[in-house]
Amino acid sequence: MNWQGRWVLQRMSILSTVALAVACSQQTSQERQADTTEKETTMGDKVVRDDAYWKQKLTPEQYHVLREKGTEPAGSGEYVNAKQSGTYTCAACGKALFSSDTKFDSGTGWPSFWQPAGEDCVRTEADNSLFSRRTEVLCDGCGSHLGHVFGDGPQPTGQRYCINSLSLKLAPKEDAP
Numbered sequence: 001m002n003w004q005g006r007w008v009l010q011r012m013s014i015l016s017t018v019a020l021a022v023a024c025s026q027q028t029s030q031e032r033q034a035d036t037t038e039k040e041t042t043m044g045d046k047v048v049r050d051d052a053y054w055k056q057k058l059t060p061e062q063y064h065v066l067r068e069k070g071t072e073p074a075g076s077g078e079y080v081n082a083k084q085s086g087t088y089t090c091a092a093c094g095k096a097l098f099s100s101d102t103k104f105d106s107g108t109g110w111p112s113f114w115q116p117a118g119e120d121c122v123r124t125e126a127d128n129s130l131f132s133r134r135t136e137v138l139c140d141g142c143g144s145h146l147g148h149v150f151g152d153g154p155q156p157t158g159q160r161y162c163i164n165s166l167s168l169k170l171a172p173k174e175d176a177p
Contacts, residue, residue: 047093047142058092065166066092066144069129069136074109077165081105086172087117088163095141097121097168098161106153106160111168113161114153122161124149137161 054067064070079088088098088111098113098121106112116122120140127136127148137146146167153160 046140049142054092059166062091062166065164066146069145071147072110072164072166077110079111079165079168079170080109082111082170084170084172086170088113088168089171090139090141090144090146091167091169092144093139093142094169095121095139096171097139097146098163100170100173104154106162108160108162110147110162111165112153113163114155114157114159116161122146137163139167 051067055063058066061072065072082100082103085100087096088100088103089096096117098115099117102113102115102117104112104114122137123140125136125138127134134148135150137149138144139146144167145164147161147163150160150162151158
């Protein structure tokens with residue numbers, strides 16, 4: 001076989017190896033995507049899911065608030081003026097966050113609470129974005145952004161958990177028979 005024949009065979013071998021590698025990579029990527037869409041990963045009592053899952057589960061507006069740390073416009077939220085009794089849960093993972101018993105009208109345009117439903121419901125982190133120093137409130141179950149907490153709330157805590165309606169779902173109290 002002359003040098004041109006060997007060159008053609010060598011190139012064909014390289015191309016088939018690359019094609020096989022690409023096909024295997026795509027299959028692995030598809031399997032990984034199906035796996036993360038169907039399964040929930042937990043680390044202790046924390047829920048860990050990838051962005052593909054959240055984009056599928058949440059509305060675009062919820063995704064923006066919960067996963068990209070956005071904020072809904074003041075006064076636009078479903079729960080700003082809500083008076084129903086119940087538990088406000090995380091719209092992403094369903095973890096109980098706040099009781100309607102601690103909800104108050106702060107006049108800010110967002111649902112406000114003076115205390116979380118329990119010690120392990122939310123966590124806070126420093127937020128130095130937008131040229132200000134604030135304290136971000138996150139769901140302790142899935143890490144979703146909920147809003148911010150400020151020290152100008154009513155007693156007994158003096159806290160105002162200013163929360164986006166898009167990050168909440170209300171589980172109403174069932175009426176006793």
